[in-house]
Amino acid sequence: MVTGRYDYIRDPAAIYRESERMIRDATDLSAVPEDLRTVAVRLVHTVGRPEIVSNLIGSDGAVAAGRQALTNGAPVLCDVEMVSKGIIRSRLPVANDVLCTLTLGGVPALASRLGTTRSAAAVDLWQPWLDGAVVAIGNAPTALFHLLERIAEGFPKPALILGFPVGFVGAAESKQALAESGLPFIALTGREGGSALAAAAVNALCGGLSE
Amino acid sequence: MVTGRYDYIRDPAAIYRESERMIRDATDLSAVPEDLRTVAVRLVHTVGRPEIVSNLIGSDGAVAAGRQALTNGAPVLCDVEMVSKGIIRSRLPVANDVLCTLTLGGVPALASRLGTTRSAAAVDLWQPWLDGAVVAIGNAPTALFHLLERIAEGFPKPALILGFPVGFVGAAESKQALAESGLPFIALTGREGGSALAAAAVNALCGGLSE
Numbered sequence: 001m002v003t004g005r006y007d008y009i010r011d012p013a014a015i016y017r018e019s020e021r022m023i024r025d026a027t028d029l030s031a032v033p034e035d036l037r038t039v040a041v042r043l044v045h046t047v048g049r050p051e052i053v054s055n056l057i058g059s060d061g062a063v064a065a066g067r068q069a070l071t072n073g074a075p076v077l078c079d080v081e082m083v084s085k086g087i088i089r090s091r092l093p094v095a096n097d098v099l100c101t102l103t104l105g106g107v108p109a110l111a112s113r114l115g116t117t118r119s120a121a122a123v124d125l126w127q128p129w130l131d132g133a134v135v136a137i138g139n140a141p142t143a144l145f146h147l148l149e150r151i152a153e154g155f156p157k158p159a160l161i162l163g164f165p166v167g168f169v170g171a172a173e174s175k176q177a178l179a180e181s182g183l184p185f186i187a188l189t190g191r192e193g194g195s196a197l198a199a200a201a202v203n204a205l206c207g208g209l210s211e
Numbered sequence: 212m213v214t215g216r217y218d219y220i221r222d223p224a225a226i227y228r229e230s231e232r233m234i235r236d237a238t239d240l241s242a243v244p245e246d247l248r249t250v251a252v253r254l255v256h257t258v259g260r261p262e263i264v265s266n267l268i269g270s271d272g273a274v275a276a277g278r279q280a281l282t283n284g285a286p287v288l289c290d291v292e293m294v295s296k297g298i299i300r301s302r303l304p305v306a307n308d309v310l311c312t313l314t315l316g317g318v319p320a321l322a323s324r325l326g327t328t329r330s331a332a333a334v335d336l337w338q339p340w341l342d343g344a345v346v347a348i349g350n351a352p353t354a355l356f357h358l359l360e361r362i363a364e365g366f367p368k369p370a371l372i373l374g375f376p377v378g379f380v381g382a383a384e385s386k387q388a389l390a391e392s393g394l395p396f397i398a399l400t401g402r403e404g405g406s407a408l409a410a411a412a413v414n415a416l417c418g419g420l421s422e
Binding site: 086 | 326
């Protein structure tokens with residue numbers, strides 16, 4: 001066993017248990033809908049900020065819809081590879097596919113042709129998998145806007161959209177549009193978000209922090 | 212050109228410019244040391260929170276040391292693949308290697324033998340590359356603690372340590388230990404951190420947001 005000059009917990013299971021205890025102590029979950037609380041704990045764990053739970057919203061039955069979709073074998077569609085890398089593969093119920101189309105060779109040219117970002121253009125490549133999928137957007141507001149536009153135009157509907165785009169330009173607005181879309185969703189309102197939060201939301205569909 | 216039901220900026224360059232303008236408007240950079248301001252803007256961009264800059268600290272000349280190391284061809288050593296995925300490869304000055312040893316086959320057994328986390332055990336595999344490297348830690352406090360312990364025991368010294376572990380158990384303490392280590396560093400104090408911030412710090416060494 002390693003011991004060193006610093007005194008800290010080295011056992012991974014103990015770290016998770018102590019994290020969950022500290023998060024539940026520090027976080028006011030009373031205003032969070034019961035079915036979103038597992039998601040809330042994971043999100044707080046991911047960024048170290050209990051305050052974010054006041055911005056967590058979701059449509060009725062969103063968590064159940066996402067869990068059912070994953071159990072049924074739905075793929076997870078991610079806007080950026082960082083989201084994909086943050087998803088704990090061993091927790092996915094049936095070794096679900098996790099896809100990110102952003103880095104495919106044709107995407108920059110498609111983005112130029114469409115006059116939009118690569119992240120938005122990459123959403124067009126999701127069409128064959130969208131029906132009943134779990135979508136996790138952790139970076140680009142334009143990807144979320146574009147997805148909502150394509151669905152309004154006739155693209156298949158996912159089982160759940162996890163909306164965590166981040167930043168100053170369009171992030172809050174894109175999540176507002178998601179909340180008003182009538183589609184099943186979980187999102188963090190405002191500017192805050194990120195790929196780690198989007199991945200954590202997927203992981204939360206697969207179980208709690210210290211399970 | 213695509214146009215849709217939502218009104219939002221679709222041009223990537225315009226998004227970056229508008230982001231930078233909004234961040235500089237919303238962020239009090241006066242308390243941030245001059246050489247850390249480019250880093251500060253990138254970090255705020257990454258999480259959508261101007262408030263974080265009050266927790267940004269670094270040793271004297273840290274940014275210059277990191278830039279020089281990258282220009283000299285130093286590798287970037289990452290604790291998790293999410294950090295590696297967030298580094299914009301096309302911005303690295305000499306196509307620097309970006310390494311993450313966490314997913315190598317022998318790491319779980321090494322972690323068991325050492326009685327620590329996989330993230331900490333993976334740091335032992337950095338030894339051949341550590342001398343003059345840029346280290347980016349965005350997830351595990353145990354990885355940062357373990358690195359500091361190994362360096363104290365004789366591992367080579369990196370040119371710069373970017374300390375952004377996150378969470379409730381050990382994150383604040385590990386960054387405090389980093390700040391007191393005498394090693395060149397940039398860090399966000401407290402519980403806040405994450406792989407996107409660690410990657411953004413590397414990207415900031417390679418230039419500003421809208422350059």
